[in-house]
Amino acid sequence: MALKITVIGTGYLGATHAAAMAELGFEVLGLDVVPEKIEMLSAGRVPMYEPGLEDLLRKHVAGIEGSSGRLRFTTSWEEIGAFGDVHFVCVNTPQKHGEYACDMSYVESAFDSLAPQLGRAALVVGKSTVPVGSAERLARRLTELAPAGGEVELAWNPEFLREGFAVQDTLHPDRIVVGTGSERAEKVLREVYATPVGEGSPFIVTDFPTAELVKTAANSFLATKISFINAMAEVCEAAGGDVVKLAEAIGYDERIGRKFLRAGIGFGGGCLPKDIRAFMARAGELGADQALTFLREVDSINMRRRGHMVELAREAVGGDSSFLGKRVAVLGATFKPDSDDVRDSPALNVAGQIHLQGGQVTVYDPKGMDNARRLFPTLGYAGSALEAVRGADVVLHLTEWREFRELDPEELGGAVTRRLILDGRNALDPAVWRGAGWTYRAMGRPRA
Template sequence: MQPQSIEPSEHLRISVIGAGYLGTAHAVGMAQLGHDVIAMDIEKEKIARLSACELPFFEPGLGELLRKSVEAGRLRFTTEYDDVAEADVHFVCVGTPQLPGSFNADLRWVETAFTELARRVAGPAIIVGKSTVPVGTARRMADVVRHHTGGSRVEVAWNPEFLREGHAVQDTLQPDRLIFGVESQWAEQLLRAVYQPIIEDGCPLVVTDYATAELVKVSANAFLAMKISFINSVAQICEATGAAVLPLAEALGYDDRIGRRFLGPGLGFGGGCLPKDVRALYACATELGLDEVATFIRQIDAINLSRRDRALTLGRDLLGGTYEGKRVCVLGAAFKPNTDDVRDSPALAVAVAAHREGARVAMHDPVAMNSAWLVHPEIEYAETIVTAAREADLVMLLTDWTEFQDMDPALLSNVVRSRNVLDGRNALRPERWRAAGWTYRA
């Protein structure tokens, strides 16, 4: 039986499996496009909070759209797979974290989602992977679906996400591109119907095969990570020669083949995507026997991690050679501004390392302190910048929140014990801090 044709104007029922950061943003976005959406997650507390229009994480603008979608009756939540069986399109948005002790991705939740859906979906329907996965996963999931459905009622597609934390609303409703990995015109047509308003608004669309769609996301993240590691490598040369890395990065950015974005020297990248995806691509290259490619990709990660050690060294120098017995104020816990995500956060890693070397660390972050406390309760968390800096021997700016960048040195000058500041993000104006009597390093 071939699936019936679905016209782009037809009302669509959509399910979203996984109500984490990606799944919640996608479910809200689909509801905003006018679809009837049900989001499913096995975590009952999370679903209860979302049903009450409460975001379990920080993301600018998303909470208001969540409330509007729920109140309009276009979005609801469940903990049961049975409740989503009647949807026309099922988006799998579950996590694929790095496996402990390995560079490979943990695909347990992806495999479970596809299997449980295939056992229930009556079809015609498509199950669409949005999770970031190793190449070959979509093909395996298509085999799983065929095994459970007989191969005629349900198809698999892959539609990778490109969300930037802190910009999820924009990236969902106004993406810079859409990628469809499909095996039939019917699946392509159905995905076009899902995204019709976005496509009509001029969003570029690439229709391709499974493997290419899977590789687009990890390749994009690896490339962005490479730019960060490259400028940080150049920053080390600048330190050794007396050159200035910020004007250098600015000059490079005027070349439209290079661009200025992601040429930010400093503490390096973190979060739940770039580190994991770089390592997954390394694992893929290794498994394929592409040793030179694997070495190149591995070095991107190694350079990035080395920046944390460099920050610790600079801080140690400012403290006269040791963290033992010193008070250190750390500004920033999240891996970047406008999020409460502390996964693989360079800021948190440096703070914990200083603590382990004997420092008494007081940390402040506008929104991420609770997330940080859940994984590292041994750190002291302060409600204000001033409280964190009281009697500090060193202030370390490690996440470039705007309020930290705009901070007046005078705010802390009479609070700290020693006027030492380490700018881990090259976010401060050195001349301003030096004029206020601070010893500044970046």
């Protein structure tokens, strides 16, 4: 009999996973405790912007004309327990308020609500990013609370989704990591992921602690690489070097690679910042804090880039102690392109700092405007890049959307007060902008 799958938590991770499991041919039931979210998903709409996700959802949600009908959503834990053979837990694990540590309350609540509904053999699969050691504890909790007792097993299957590529990363993952000590659990998950494994995705079986560490180790490595090139940008500025050429040169070394070597205002979003901080906190609890002290500097370099961009902007508009009377255009609000996610966005952080120092800031982003308004309602917002730069004393390019790379510098030049642009992502072509009469500056690069 074909496996039936449930997905608990239908945010960015859960909604994508549910739609992808339906695409792989499974009957899927998704659960969330927010009725409005369930209503939206049941109508084939997603509560976030993720390329390709809404189309995939509509292809499978029951009740939509032409769909496979394999995907439904509910708020009922009883229905979830009765329906599923495999239960994927995809709830959020944010940073605790005022601490580095991870907030496990959503995960624990999901397990406490699910377990009493499991009256027959089932596999619960954690996908949320959790501190190492959590899976062992949650496995014991399942056995204690589930009526089926030891017939309910746990596996940990960390996610490695990139926002903007989440559908592709779920259907065609570059690796599948499964933490379990059970042959049955491994067999079930090999069945779940048979299609991508058949296409060549590596299937790596580990113990619980290793599976939990893989995600935080991967994110810590990526964060370190970004902060490294940003540290090199600081040195380049002091020495008169060009960090873009430096990154190109070292990137040809296969041991280093070219990805994640673009200097700029640093990383943000809902994963990298909170994951490296939670990793440091957990290492301290385990008595291994010295092993991760370097991550404090990684975090510090990253946050320092935002302040440095504010200083560059202040210098650009006259070098006074404040931005009073200055109009600043900010192109970009999301933490990365192809997303509407503004969580811990460096772009919005810079915009907010300038606004607090007296600047008249106008922001434009192709997809993140609604979320940005909710987070920073006092900033100005425009409906297009051209509208945002109108009358600006300086333009800040802070999220590397394709739309911004394809802007016509001549057209924008006719709208600004001064043709002065600061490229916070080193993604624009300096020759093109300078050729149109703009003063172009970027972090870690010569001024001319």
